[in-house]
Amino acid sequence: MTSARTASARSATTADGSPVVLVRDLKVAYGDTPVLDGVDLDLAAGETVALLGASGSGKSTLMKALTGFAPITGGTAHVAGHDVPNLARGELRHLRADVGQVFQQFNLVPRLSVLTNVLTGALHAAGPINLVGGFRSEHRRLAMHYLDRVGIAHKATDQARTLSGGQQQRVAIARALMQQPRVILADEPVASLDPRLADEVLELLRGIARDDGIPVLVSLHVLPLALTHSDRIVGLRNGQVLVTGRTTALRREDLSVLYDDAEEAGDDSDD
Numbered sequence: 001m002t003s004a005r006t007a008s009a010r011s012a013t014t015a016d017g018s019p020v021v022l023v024r025d026l027k028v029a030y031g032d033t034p035v036l037d038g039v040d041l042d043l044a045a046g047e048t049v050a051l052l053g054a055s056g057s058g059k060s061t062l063m064k065a066l067t068g069f070a071p072i073t074g075g076t077a078h079v080a081g082h083d084v085p086n087l088a089r090g091e092l093r094h095l096r097a098d099v100g101q102v103f104q105q106f107n108l109v110p111r112l113s114v115l116t117n118v119l120t121g122a123l124h125a126a127g128p129i130n131l132v133g134g135f136r137s138e139h140r141r142l143a144m145h146y147l148d149r150v151g152i153a154h155k156a157t158d159q160a161r162t163l164s165g166g167q168q169q170r171v172a173i174a175r176a177l178m179q180q181p182r183v184i185l186a187d188e189p190v191a192s193l194d195p196r197l198a199d200e201v202l203e204l205l206r207g208i209a210r211d212d213g214i215p216v217l218v219s220l221h222v223l224p225l226a227l228t229h230s231d232r233i234v235g236l237r238n239g240q241v242l243v244t245g246r247t248t249a250l251r252r253e254d255l256s257v258l259y260d261d262a263e264e265a266g267d268d269s270d271d
């Protein structure tokens, strides 16, 4: 489907060629408690960046800040052309339409079909008024295109709740693509999946970044997954970036500073 490809290719960078996400010295605080303390982050066309850090290091808060869900107290954050701390009236909806999100728990509507779940991704941009006549056939074609992209077009008419965890996360990724996002934020997308499925889903996300040009920020708390499935790593500890670099240039030892001694950073047998 050429229209979708064109839209994706166009979304690779902002009009002036700068990164899709550009964050400098970002600070977030809840009341008097600082949670992010001077974070820098770039996300450019084609990249998959792993956001690594122990539980409580601020990964989810950073993703929330990028979509206007966390109280920014300092610094700058430009996301898909939106100046997040200084959004114009009514711009928040456009920011969120430009950011595809994927979550640990998939967040599908269990009794709706896979296809309908994907179609809800189009609502972000369309707004509720377009629901009146149901989804247009062009939306259905696009939804099937994205289901094919994530490898589960054959499940389109099944209820979402009947799918395995790995399949449900694929549906959630197709739903995010349905927004025709300019960036994808995936917050611990494989924390509920067994290791083989985790590898598959992370490779799918990386392929979307590489082939469709939509940069992906994926938070992971497990070190080996970040080393295997990212182009760059940004490592948070206590709300600060402690380690960052190209993944191929980082070794496990470089990243162990992200974790308390008590935590086994290299073990993915969490939960």
Ligand SMILES: Nc1ncnc2c1ncn2[C@@H]1O[C@H](COP(=O)(O)OP(=O)(O)O)[C@@H](O)[C@H]1O
Pocket: 030, 035, 053, 054, 055, 056, 057, 058, 059, 060, 061, 062
């Ligand atoms: N709404 C909130 N109010 C107060 N503190 C919060 C809130 N959300 C997160 N925090 C705190 O911010 C820190 C980072 O949390 P979070 O971003 O969820 O970390 P991670 O995703 O890396 O596990 C934690 O200490 C957490 O308790």
Ligand SMILES: [Mg+2]
Pocket: 059, 060, 061, 187, 188
């Ligand atoms: Mg989190």
